[in-house]
Amino acid sequence: xxxxxxxxxxxxWKQFGRHGALCGLNLAVPEGSAYALIGPxxxxxxxxxxxxxxxxxxxxxxxxxxxxxxxxxxxxxxAQIGYVSESQAFPSxxxxxxxxxxxxxxxxxxxxxxxxxxxxxxxxxxxxxxxxLSHGMRIKLxxxxxxxxxxxxxxxxxxxxxxxxLVREEFMEGLLLESGELTLLIASxxxxxxxxxxxxxxxxDGGRMLVEESTVDLNQRLREVRVTLEQAAVLPRQLPAExxxxxxxxxxxxxVDTRYAEAELGARVRALFGAVRHIDAQPLPLRSVFTTxxxxxxxxxxx
Amino acid sequence: MSSMPSPPRLMVWxxxxxxxxxxxPLGLSAAVCLMLVSIINHRPPPYVEQHAFMQVAMLLTxxxxxxxxxxxxxxxxxxxxxxxxxxWLVRPIRRADLLLAKLLLVVLLVHVPDVALNTVxxxxxxxxxxxxxxxxxxxxxxxxxxxxxxLMTLAALSRGVTETILTGLxxxxxxxxxxxxxxxxxxxxxxxxxxxxxxDETGASWxxxxxTHSFLVLLLAAVLLRQYFRRDTAKSRVLLVGGVLLxxxxxxxxxxxxxxxxxxLAPNPGAGHSVEIAFDAAPGAPPVxxxxxxxxxxxxxxxHDAEKxxxxxxxxxxxxxxxTKFEKDFVTIVLPLRFSGLPGESxxxxxxxxxxxxxxxxxxxxxARGAIIDVQAPVGGGAxxxxxxxxxxxxxxxxxxxxxPLRLEIDYALTLLRSHTLPPLAALxxxxxxxxxxxxxxxxxxxxxxxxxxxxxxxxxxxxxxxALELSSRxxxxxxxxxxxxxxxxxxxxxxxxxxxxxxxxxxxxxxxxAVSDPVDQAHLAEAQVVIRIYEAQDHFSRHLTIPQFRxxxxxxxxxxxxxxxxxxxx
Numbered sequence: 001x002x003x004x005x006x007x008x009x010x011x012x013w014k015q016f017g018r019h020g021a022l023c024g025l026n027l028a029v030p031e032g033s034a035y036a037l038i039g040p041x042x043x044x045x046x047x048x049x050x051x052x053x054x055x056x057x058x059x060x061x062x063x064x065x066x067x068x069x070x071x072x073x074x075x076x077x078x079a080q081i082g083y084v085s086e087s088q089a090f091p092s093x094x095x096x097x098x099x100x101x102x103x104x105x106x107x108x109x110x111x112x113x114x115x116x117x118x119x120x121x122x123x124x125x126x127x128x129x130x131x132x133l134s135h136g137m138r139i140k141l142x143x144x145x146x147x148x149x150x151x152x153x154x155x156x157x158x159x160x161x162x163x164x165x166l167v168r169e170e171f172m173e174g175l176l177l178e179s180g181e182l183t184l185l186i187a188s189x190x191x192x193x194x195x196x197x198x199x200x201x202x203x204x205d206g207g208r209m210l211v212e213e214s215t216v217d218l219n220q221r222l223r224e225v226r227v228t229l230e231q232a233a234v235l236p237r238q239l240p241a242e243x244x245x246x247x248x249x250x251x252x253x254x255x256v257d258t259r260y261a262e263a264e265l266g267a268r269v270r271a272l273f274g275a276v277r278h279i280d281a282q283p284l285p286l287r288s289v290f291t292t293x294x295x296x297x298x299x300x301x302x303x
Numbered sequence: 304m305s306s307m308p309s310p311p312r313l314m315v316w317x318x319x320x321x322x323x324x325x326x327x328p329l330g331l332s333a334a335v336c337l338m339l340v341s342i343i344n345h346r347p348p349p350y351v352e353q354h355a356f357m358q359v360a361m362l363l364t365x366x367x368x369x370x371x372x373x374x375x376x377x378x379x380x381x382x383x384x385x386x387x388x389x390x391w392l393v394r395p396i397r398r399a400d401l402l403l404a405k406l407l408l409v410v411l412l413v414h415v416p417d418v419a420l421n422t423v424x425x426x427x428x429x430x431x432x433x434x435x436x437x438x439x440x441x442x443x444x445x446x447x448x449x450x451x452x453x454l455m456t457l458a459a460l461s462r463g464v465t466e467t468i469l470t471g472l473x474x475x476x477x478x479x480x481x482x483x484x485x486x487x488x489x490x491x492x493x494x495x496x497x498x499x500x501x502x503d504e505t506g507a508s509w510x511x512x513x514x515t516h517s518f519l520v521l522l523l524a525a526v527l528l529r530q531y532f533r534r535d536t537a538k539s540r541v542l543l544v545g546g547v548l549l550x551x552x553x554x555x556x557x558x559x560x561x562x563x564x565x566x567x568l569a570p571n572p573g574a575g576h577s578v579e580i581a582f583d584a585a586p587g588a589p590p591v592x593x594x595x596x597x598x599x600x601x602x603x604x605x606x607h608d609a610e611k612x613x614x615x616x617x618x619x620x621x622x623x624x625x626x627t628k629f630e631k632d633f634v635t636i637v638l639p640l641r642f643s644g645l646p647g648e649s650x651x652x653x654x655x656x657x658x659x660x661x662x663x664x665x666x667x668x669x670x671a672r673g674a675i676i677d678v679q680a681p682v683g684g685g686a687x688x689x690x691x692x693x694x695x696x697x698x699x700x701x702x703x704x705x706x707x708p709l710r711l712e713i714d715y716a717l718t719l720l721r722s723h724t725l726p727p728l729a730a731l732x733x734x735x736x737x738x739x740x741x742x743x744x745x746x747x748x749x750x751x752x753x754x755x756x757x758x759x760x761x762x763x764x765x766x767x768x769x770x771a772l773e774l775s776s777r778x779x780x781x782x783x784x785x786x787x788x789x790x791x792x793x794x795x796x797x798x799x800x801x802x803x804x805x806x807x808x809x810x811x812x813x814x815x816x817x818a819v820s821d822p823v824d825q826a827h828l829a830e831a832q833v834v835i836r837i838y839e840a841q842d843h844f845s846r847h848l849t850i851p852q853f854r855x856x857x858x859x860x861x862x863x864x865x866x867x868x869x870x871x872x873x874x
Contacts, residue, residue: 055387057535075395089388091381093325102321106314106395145390 004031006153006183007052012061014047014207021047023207024061033214034184034197038290039204040297045187046087048204049157052185053083065153079107082146082182085157086139092131096124096141107149115148121170136162143171156186160193168193195286203290205297215286222289223260223281227253230275240268244296251277256284256292314396318404322381323412329374330412336367337417341424348734349744350428350757350805371413375451376467378408379458385536386462402531409451414443421802425761428742428803435802438761442802448520449800456523459530460540474547481551489554501554502561505654506718506840509792510564511555522546558655562716565791565843574842575719577644578651582850583689584639633695635860638711638850643687645680648722650838652677655716658694660709660855668709669700693860701855711853715846718791720767720838727832730754730772730810730823739765740835741804747828753811756833763797763804766790767838770808772823772831779822780834784808791840 007029014022022044029035037045050056051063054070063070068077090099100119104110119126122140133141139162146154160168172193186194201218203211211218225243227233233248239255246255253273257265260281269276284292343360346353382391382401391401418439425435453471461467489501502508522543530539556564566572645651656673673694681688725737731754733745741760748755756770767787773780786808790797810833813825823831 050387053393055392075397077395078393079395081393083393085388087388088390089386090390093381094321098321098324102317103394105317142390 005029006031006033007035007063007065007185009048009052009063010061012048012051012063013059014044014051014056015059021207022051022058025204025207026209027202027212029183029185030200031183032181033199034194035186035200035202036191036194036198036286037185037187037202037204038189038191038286040294043204044207045204046085046157047207049085049155049185049187052155053081075106079109079149080152082149082151082154083157084139084142084146084155084159086135086159086161087157088138088142090130090138090141092129094130095126096128096130096133097126099130099141100126100145103145109149111148111150114150115144118144118147122167134162136164136167139163140167151182153183153185156184156188158188159186160188160190172197191286191290198286201286201289203293203297205294210297211293218289219283221258221260222284222292223257224284224288225255225257225260225265226280226282227269227273227276228278229253229273230277233273236272239272244292256288257281314400315403315407318382318396318401319407319411322378322404322408325381326374326377326408326412329370329377330416333367333370333374333413334416334420336363336370337420339363340367341420345424345427346757346759349732349746349755350742350759351755352805352807371450372454373464374412375409375454376458376464378405378412379455380461380463380467383462384459384530384534398531402528405455409455410447413451414447417446418443424803428759429736430742430761435761438802441762441798442800445798446800449516452520452523452527456527456530456543459527460536460543474544477544478547478551481548485552485554502556502558504789505558505561506652506789506791507558507561507565507654508555509790509796510561513792513796514556515550515553519546519550522550558716562654562843562845565718568791568793569842570793570839571721571841574646574721575651575717575844577646578717578719578844578846579643580713580715580846580848581641581643582638582848583641632698634698634701635693635695636855636858637691637693637860638713638858639689639691640848641687641689642678645678645685645688646719646721647680647683647685648836649680649841650677650720650722651680652718652720653715654718654843655714656692656694657714659712659714660696660700660704660853661712662704662710663708668704669696671696673713696855701859705856705859706854709853709855711850713848713850715848717844717846718840719842719844721841722769722836722838725835725837727773727775727834728756730828730831730833733833737835739837740768740806743833743835745833748809752813753809754828754831754833756808756810756835757805758807758835759803759805761802761804763794763799764806765794765837765839766797768806769836769838770810771834771836772810772812772821773834774823774827774831776830777822781810781812781821781823783836784810787838791843794839 005028007027009025009027012022012025012027013020025044025048027037027048037048039045047056051058052065052070054073057071065073065081066077068074094102100115104112104115122144124137124140124144128137130138130141139159143159159171163171168190184197186198188194198215200214201211202209229251232251233253235246235248235253239246242259243255243257246253248254253269262281265281266276266279269279340360340363343356343363344353382396382405383389418436421439421442422432422435425438426432454467457467457471457474461470493501502511526539526543526546529542530536533539642651653673653676656675657670658673659670660668662668671694673692676690676692678688678690725740726735728735728737728743728745730745731747733743735744736742737758739760740758741764743756743758745754745756747753754772758764767785767790769783769785769787771780771783786806812821812823812828812831814820
């Protein structure tokens with residue numbers, strides 16, 4: 001059974017003058033997934049998201065959202081997308097309540113009860129001028145403006161910056177659940193917050209997608225391996241390419257296996273290091289996946 | 304994928320109300336400022352211009368302009384177009400709705416109060432409601448095209464008020480600089496060739512102005528639409544700057560297309576078919592009329608650009624030095640001419656006179672522009688008018704060919720203007736609404752030597768008119784006072800951002816220094832009337848004059864005698 005793709009980018013390039021922000025990016029977000037777009041600073045995450053929201057136009061290539069070219073997204077499509085970004089600019093002279101009143105008629109599916117619930121949870125002051133809100137409160141406003149119409153696609157670009165831990169937790173566990181069936185695309189450095197919900201991970205660096213996989217597959221094949229040898233471990237000059245961050249401490253060898261296969265690992269270790277006392281292979285937390293891939297990318301181990 | 308209900312189709316009013324709630328104080332401030340200016344500038348009969356509180360009125364006008372400009376710029380920038388962070392960009396807001404909402408706001412907060420105020424101004428002068436409202440609407444439309452549209456476009460290309468102001472200033476300064484550069488270049492070329500190909504400073508110059516203004520309005524509208532529907536700020540900016548520079552650097556129509564447009568738009572083609580021009584003397588014959596008096600030279604222009612005449616009044620030292628140099632380098636030749644076939648109540652204006660001196664080998668020796676002349680038909684028409692027209696020939700051409708037999712060819716581009724008389728107005732304390740001239744009033748001036756006529760009208764008063772004091776009982780009148788500007792623009796296109804137009808004329812009836820008094824003097828004022836005549840261009844046509852045997856030396860001017868009146872054979 002094939003899953004429909006909610007968001008797709010094919011060979012997308014974006015130049016800012018002579019600087020290439022995206023260099024042939026490919027991306028596919030399956031419908032109903034929670035896709036974590038991760039990568040180091042300047043990797044192209046925000047540019048990708050702005051292209052998907054038609055805030056920027058690609059220099060080359062195409063991106064589609066709900067099978068519609070992002071450059072031709074109609075109000076009908078936009079009415080099904082929620083977008084939250086730390087850099088979102090709201091009309092500063094308007095009051096919070098007035099702005100929500102203004103947005104409401106644009107969304108046929110706007111749920112006033114859900115809006116009230118979100119506003120009270122986020123403790124958004126309706127009578128405050130938007131221009132006088134703190135950064136965190138502006139993020140809360142962005143959330144309050146993006147969720148009440150139960151979007152089919154929710155795109156979040158660094159949504160947690162400035163939010164206190166309680167709101168983060170409530171948002172991830174409560175608000176998203178209330179928002180109904182949705183596809184989530186989230187770019188964030190707060191990997192701990194999104195780890196529990198991410199079903200797919202895309203690792204982007206230098207404007208290119210280096211790894212794109214479901215978290216199930218990623219957990220299957222990406223393992224932090226810890227081997228206790230019978231004798232002291234000496235790292236050979238040539239290790240398998242899929243073993244990253246290999247280290248040896250006494251008789252303990254550790255590495256990240258990017259092609260983990262339980263049945264083969266023991267034999268491969270024994271072939272290189274001799275007798276093995278114990279092998280422990282644990283799935284990597286998202287934070288470790290990120291640091292491993294970032295280091296590997298920096299060292300040219302993945303392209 | 305499941306389908307979702309569509310967002311509501313028309314959100315123009317909803318978006319408008321959002322902006323209105325934020326910006327109405329600016330609209331109100333502008334309206335109050337304009338209302339106070341109208342009160343200060345109001346002229347009670349006899350409609351003399353008010354000078355009290357003038358500075359306050361100027362400050363209030365400036366205040367109104369600032370408020371209106373801010374309102375227009377902020378209205379657009381509430382939902383700014385450049386950039387990639389604005390929240391509205393990710394909302395299901397139709398660009399067409401957004402643009403229409405902004406236009407609606409500008410119309411309702413800037414132009415509707417303006418129309419209302421100007422209509423009331425017209426009514427306060429006793430002018431009809433329909434005419435007042437119509438003129439106010441037309442002036443508001445023009446204001447929208449020349450003021451609001453540029454501001455909206457600039458605001459759509461910039462991120463804030465400061466950026467809008469700086470961009471606007473840069474465009475205006477750049478445009479003026481480019482225009483000056485182009486004109487200086489063309490003027491230098493014309494001076495080097497002793498010839499001008501431009502239609503500038505003729506009545507046909509409006510065609511180029513209209514063309515340029517239409518081009519700029521279309522350009523601004525295209526950039527605004529492009530920015531709203533394509534949101535490509537960099538390319539839109541390039542398009543705007545390129546268009547403005549193109550308009551500024553293009554110097555204007557040359558005479559031929561301007562003249563062709565003018566002839567095509569003539570309100571009464573063929574009206575000037577009977578007009579003929581003839582060389583009026585044999586070589587060596589003295590340039591005198593039937594009464595033995597010297598024929599007048601280049602009769603004083605009746606139609607003129609008043610503004611320009613005012614600027615050049617009073618020769619400075621530099622001008623005097625230039626004149627001396629000019630007189631040294633050039634020699635004036637004077638040709639006696641006879642203009643016949645002028646219909647009664649008409650005036651002939653030579654927009655352009657081009658002279659060619661052709662040698663016996665059919666090679667053009669020199670060509671020059673002649674002085675622009677106005678020939679007024681004698682009362683009743685029919686009789687020919689005789690005058691002398693001057694041409695300036697470089698001294699070196701005279702030295703080369705003074706005694707050579709030459710052929711002289713002159714091409715005239717002419718305009719026939721016919722006048723019609725408005726209903727008369729009492730010379731003493733007259734107060735009457737006249738068609739075309741508006742509400743007019745007369746009174747004796749402070750010195751007691753002249754009748755002052757003041758008229759105020761909605762819409763544009765025709766640009767060429769004469770005024771005279773007349774005694775209808777004796778069929779006599781004083782000399783006509785002309786107040787004419789060169790403008791052949793069709794009346795329907797004459798729209799100004801100021802819906803009220805006015806004119807003032809001083810009609811002397813008593814000159815203590817004059818030996819002979821005017822027919823209408825102080826003693827007859829009670830029965831005298833002020834008669835306004837409107838001159839409108841009827842036909843534009845050309846005439847060609849060839850003098851087969853011509854010797855330059857025979858027609859060199861002895862001394863200029865500018866300012867005489869033309870002489871008709873009937874006089």
